[in-house]
Amino acid sequence: MDFFDDDDQDEKMPVYDPIRREHLWVLLAAFRVDPTVVHPDNAQLLTNEDLLNTAGPGCYYCEIEWRDQALAMAPCTGPDD
Ligand SMILES: [Zn+2]
Secondary structure, three states, X not given: OOHHHOHHHHOOOOOOOOOOOOOOXXXXXXXXXXXXXXXXXXXXXXXXXXXXXXXXXXXXXXXXXXXXXXXXXXXXXOOOO
16 A cells, blocks of 8 residues: 555545635644554544644645635636646
């Protein structure tokens, strides 16, 4: 299994709607975890103390970084594919 390209990770992501053209703003976070005490499905052990880095917010569909409210309200161009 390729850890970062697991197809199951996409199951909760809403599908882009080309009629509504709404961005899906997301923030990525990296936490330090001890694999001997934490299971990937148990987010309760992800504490602020273990937060190492964040990226975004950015749109999951068009991959543009959030800059201001005007951009947030502009129509999303959707994914490239
Ligand atoms: Zn977008």
